Amino acid sequence: MVKTLSKSRSSGKIFLKFFLIFLIVSSTTNVGAQEKHSQKGAPEPDLKVGERLYYGLISTGEDAKACASCHTYYTSDTINWNPSALEMAQVAADMDLATFKSHLLTPSGAMREKVHINYELTDEQLFNLHGYLTELADSGVPQKKMSINTILIFLLLGVLMAVALVDIFFTKKIKFKLIHILIIMAGLAYQGKVIAHTLIDFGRSPDYMPDQPIKFSHKVHAQDNQIDCNYCHYNAQHGKSAGIPSAGLCMNCHMVVRNGTNSGQFEIAKIVDAYENNNDIEWIRIHNLPDHVYFNHSQHVNAGQLDCAECHGTVEEMHILKQENDLSMGWCLDCHKKTNVNFRDNDYYKTFEALHKDIQEGALDSIKAADVGANDCMNCHH
Template sequence: MRHSIATSIFRKAIAGILPLFVLSIFLPAGSMAQNDGKKLFEKHCTVCHKLGEGKLVGPELVGITKVREREWLVKFIRNSKELIDAGDPIAVKVFEENNKIPMQAFTNLSDAEINGIIDYIENWEPPKAQEFTADVNKKDGFTETEILRGERMFYGLIPFENGGTTACNSCHYTKNSDSLNWNPSAMDLAHAFMEKDGMNIYASMSEPASSVMEKAHADYKLNEQEIYYISAYLSHLVHKEIKPFKIFPTRLLIFILFAVLMTLALIDLIFTRKVRYRFIHVIILMVGIAVHFNIAMVEAQNLSRTKDYAPDQPIKFSHKIHAGDNQTDCQYCHHIADQSKSAGIPSNDVCMNCHNVVQEGRNSGKFEINKILRAQKTGKPIEWIRIHNMQEHVFFSHAQHVNAGKIACETCHGPVAEMDIMRQFSDLSMGWCIDCHRNTRVNFKDNEYYSTYMKLHDELKSGKIDSVTVEQIGGLDCMKCHY
């Protein structure tokens, strides 16, 4: 008995070790080294260099080993500044040709690791395009049966042959919500697929291009026919609209309920007289009138006010990531705020200043950033939806507040650096503006804009007043805003 158990264990051990032993004999050592070099290159170099795609921040590296000696490359990669400071002519030339931007030092890498990176660059070959028997350019003309089958696969009603049990719509939502879902919606996928030079769904599903998608699709191995059916469904979906998230109309129902109760009370009070005690009619009428008056007053006050307005934008742009985590200055994107009435909506070029290099988001992978890249290629601007809209009869200038007044963006726009979904923080009502003008102290002493207010300067010097508010310099004059 013991002998048979020991024999069984020995056989299992041999079965597990033998494949590894065979692989170690037949698998080329260079293949493993090339893989290590690739990982190091992707980790340390892809921010500034793309192989086979020309100059990025740094120069193109394909063929670099043919024009530079390996020993020099190792020294340059480890610490380029040392070579430049030492007057190395080649290092100085490279430095000047690349806008005098020094290359990051990699003193933490060993000679073997740096040589692994150089080996990977030397042996790199452009990836071969995957071949498909299906027409990958087909975007319409699908049959009703194909569309229906693709829809059933998308909703998980038909299982995939090679794994992946979660339905597509569990991540790629088909109904809008009031919270940020970093996964592209079904409609996003449909538009990206149908756009000219848009998403190649066959390549995306076969070889995920981002680490986010690679992780999310780890269990999915869709075959070509399954991708074809989902393509058919997406081509059909693009002609539909995702229903927007709607808030339950509680106040409207209360208004209607009391309108019905008051009507019944009046009818009973004048005609039917079913209820003996008239004070019941009086209570219903008084409460109903109070409720109707309150709702009418609140709705009138909120007319044209859109506090907490947070529309779905064409790109899932997170202010929390950009302004908060990455500490991007507000005026880098809204660069005309200190000289214009409007803060301005950033152009594609402003986005591309960073996203020429940063081509993968930590939450959305490449999908959202690819929208910017496609827009840049077509020359069509991203159609951002404006959130803060002042009424037409009101004049408001960002230059006056940001430049002259030195008002921080957060004063009006709230904690933007904490917002994944940008929303309107203030109600922008007249009362809100007046309160601000009454309470805000002007940066008066060291501000040349207010140098002509001699009387107020004299009062500050004499100690008659210790500060100046916006109200004191005409901030409550009607003609300032309503000219």
């Protein structure tokens, strides 16, 4: 009887514990449901309307430019000094609606004051536009895809070339073989161009020009303001790598210069932010060699006394830096074979006594880089 009573009490305690847990879980679920319900009850921005406003499909004021005309989704090979769509979305997402309205309709800064002067948006339109930009900041810009027209033309030419080849070797319906040859040549030329540009986008190819975290123009700095290459790339004469300038070096000038002639405040503000918060600017390397290749800038710039343009092209004329040459082994070897070395007036080469003697005696009139071991395999692959 006692055992039965104790068992029943024990069972009662267990039941009571489960009942209390059930009440707690149930109340928590109800609170969560109430919170979700209250969120559902709040007005939601119409993202489609916001997108139309961004693209100018809905009027934002007389003579007002569409946001997308300045703040584009994708960059091209010509520099767009305005912040990208994603950058603007990330800025807008951190603002409340009142700040966003002020930023858009009563902007500060010479560049934005010029462009935003004609904007006239209602509070509802601002709410929808802000919602669209917030969503864009969360989702990000989708990767740019090859256009459907390019894919269709690529496939169509492939089919035509296949038909032409079948007719040449098997069916022989068309007597004029020149038609087949023209089709095959045109198809190979177009497909080759598409494939080449696709491969260039992967990097380490001529004309490779990736988007950088800050719109930096070598033309503005090196040509317009006559800043020497070695001021920023200070390690080129004495080290393996040319070096990438830190935000601190940039601030030597931008401590004073805070408003760019072309870019306004937005791009320079990124440098200031990186400097003040001790963050690195994550530049994307353009000129890059495989890991099994050894290359030393000081050997070429200091000992070889080459000008930067020999490898990098006319950088001082580039707004967007690109890879000028293919940097292949053949390209390097050819350069070594045709490039004369300043042999007489360069102490680096004074140990080559036999070659100095040949020059003095007239046996040689010049010395190429290949003559002093530049093309020895172990110099680059050791």
